[in-house]
Amino acid sequence: MAMEFLFSANKTFSLNYFCEKYDAAKSSVSEDLFHLNTTFKQNGLGEIISNAGATGGAYFIPKITTEKTQEFLTDLKGKLQAKERVLPGGYLYYSDLIFDPKITNMLGLIFASKYAEKKVDYCLTMETKGIPIAMATANYLNAEVVVARREAKVTEGPVVTINYVTGSTRRIQTMSITKKAIKPGKRILIIDDFMKAGGAAKGLVELVKEFSCSLAGIGVVIDSQNPENKMVNDYFSLLKLKSVNELTGEVDIIY
Amino acid sequence: MAMEFLFSANKTFSLNYFCEKYDAAKSSVSEDLFHLNTTFKQNGLGEIISNAGATGGAYFIPKITTEKTQEFLTDLKGKLQAKERVLPGGYLYYSDLIFDPKITNMLGLIFASKYAEKKVDYCLTMETKGIPIAMATANYLNAEVVVARREAKVTEGPVVTINYVTGSTRRIQTMSITKKAIKPGKRILIIDDFMKAGGAAKGLVELVKEFSCSLAGIGVVIDSQNPENKMVNDYFSLLKLKSVNELTGEVDIIY
Numbered sequence: 001m002a003m004e005f006l007f008s009a010n011k012t013f014s015l016n017y018f019c020e021k022y023d024a025a026k027s028s029v030s031e032d033l034f035h036l037n038t039t040f041k042q043n044g045l046g047e048i049i050s051n052a053g054a055t056g057g058a059y060f061i062p063k064i065t066t067e068k069t070q071e072f073l074t075d076l077k078g079k080l081q082a083k084e085r086v087l088p089g090g091y092l093y094y095s096d097l098i099f100d101p102k103i104t105n106m107l108g109l110i111f112a113s114k115y116a117e118k119k120v121d122y123c124l125t126m127e128t129k130g131i132p133i134a135m136a137t138a139n140y141l142n143a144e145v146v147v148a149r150r151e152a153k154v155t156e157g158p159v160v161t162i163n164y165v166t167g168s169t170r171r172i173q174t175m176s177i178t179k180k181a182i183k184p185g186k187r188i189l190i191i192d193d194f195m196k197a198g199g200a201a202k203g204l205v206e207l208v209k210e211f212s213c214s215l216a217g218i219g220v221v222i223d224s225q226n227p228e229n230k231m232v233n234d235y236f237s238l239l240k241l242k243s244v245n246e247l248t249g250e251v252d253i254i255y
Numbered sequence: 256m257a258m259e260f261l262f263s264a265n266k267t268f269s270l271n272y273f274c275e276k277y278d279a280a281k282s283s284v285s286e287d288l289f290h291l292n293t294t295f296k297q298n299g300l301g302e303i304i305s306n307a308g309a310t311g312g313a314y315f316i317p318k319i320t321t322e323k324t325q326e327f328l329t330d331l332k333g334k335l336q337a338k339e340r341v342l343p344g345g346y347l348y349y350s351d352l353i354f355d356p357k358i359t360n361m362l363g364l365i366f367a368s369k370y371a372e373k374k375v376d377y378c379l380t381m382e383t384k385g386i387p388i389a390m391a392t393a394n395y396l397n398a399e400v401v402v403a404r405r406e407a408k409v410t411e412g413p414v415v416t417i418n419y420v421t422g423s424t425r426r427i428q429t430m431s432i433t434k435k436a437i438k439p440g441k442r443i444l445i446i447d448d449f450m451k452a453g454g455a456a457k458g459l460v461e462l463v464k465e466f467s468c469s470l471a472g473i474g475v476v477i478d479s480q481n482p483e484n485k486m487v488n489d490y491f492s493l494l495k496l497k498s499v500n501e502l503t504g505e506v507d508i509i510y
Contacts, residue, residue, distance in 0.1 A: 002257055
């Protein structure tokens with residue numbers, strides 16, 4: 001029952017459904033729901049909202065607590081600031097963190113909590129490092145993932161392709177989404193691991209329009225302080241990368 | 256408690272840990288473990304194995320039931336055989352399924368059940384479509400994911416790169432893994448969405464050796480019947496693609 005709620009956000013389950021499934025009386029299902037709600041809240045996962053009325057029913061909303069978010073992000077910040085992560089060119093290596101399911105699940109829960117009320121249909125991301133985070137977020141939001149690819153693939157069928165300009169290096173790049181992947185009129189949440197100038201995010205926003213869908217939001221794990229003006233206005237980032245000192249290995253991240 | 260077990264396979268939790276965490280007596284924790292085990296088994300997720308002895312403790316092993324696996328794969332096979340999935344060139348479109356967390360979680364549970372006793376440290380996959388399945392599998396196995404990339408990226412630092420020959424088109428391709436991503440002496444499970452001749456899988460196996468690690472297994476969602484002889488011997492596939500008829504849109508998949 002816990003699993004069904006947890007990964008079916010916003011989906012209303014009728015009391016009858018559980019009564020039949022577990023061959024139980026309404027009163028005991030109601031009691032179980034009450035305990036489950038307490039457990040979800042205590043563990044900072046979210047809450048179960050019960051509808052009164054003739055049929056009855058309940059649905060789950062992911063809602064991580066502020067303390068849990070803070071604790072997690074402080075820990076993640078610490079891990080990101082390890083000197084050995086600094087690469088030539090002042091880049092920061094963090095793929096190991098992004099591809100660790102324990103960390104990704106938490107990132108997904110944080111984004112899902114932020115956008116829980118937006119009734120997101122698709123989490124859209126750009127290959128490659130955005131994928132695990134988009135999957136985890138979609139899992140909690142009961143949504144599907146769509147991946148924009150750098151090259152159109154023969155195995156994906158007809159695609160919608162756009163050109164976009166990377167905000168930092170001003171190069172022209174291409175991204176494609178399979179036409180079959182998105183139905184029109186849906187709500188799309190853009191999720192990515194990193195934002196520098198926001199060129200890729202802007203490209204994704206344009207693709208959302210091309211598919212006649214609406215934008216539910218843009219969530220990124222880390223954005224960089226420079227450049228200050230991004231190519232998209234309204235986005236939500238968890239951590240801000242202030243500076244990377246290639247010589248000393250010092251990494252300054254603000255939470 | 257359910258969540259902690261579910262996503263920490265093979266990790267032993269002491270009874271004391273739960274007693275302290277939930278401020279409960281050993282007897283009631285034991286009773287909860289008993290109920291949890293029953294629930295996991297009933298839902299075909301796995302089981303909790305309790306260690307007797309002075310300290311006591313329990314760990315979870317993912318173990319989906321044969322019936323659940325059959326039911327899921329029969330359903331997946333039906334979805335894959337939809338005519339509209341056939342693309343020019345006889346390719347089969349299935350990204351929407353691979354990127355649906357509900358489906359991916361089940362695929363992950365099936366692979367995790369198969370390799371639960373192998374004490375897997377890393378699930379290794381090739382970008383892009385293998386990623387969601389590797390993440391879901393790693394989630395149930397309490398492992399991390401490593402992604403081999405087609406091009407080395409400046410944000411990934413020093414890489415180990417190998418060339419491999421695609422078995423079907425005999426082209427030479429490149430794949431790279433960041434050096435930092437894998438520690439020597441670990442156990443690696445290779446996970447991918449599709450295998451034709453097995454060239455990419457063979458490349459991944461060679462990378463496992465380059466990192467002085469051992470191979471726990473190779474799991475793919477779909478392999479094709481042709482060519483019959485693959486470039487790797489020992490692999491586990493869930494579905495076999497027999498034929499795709501581009502003219503009629505007929506897809507023949509064997510389970």
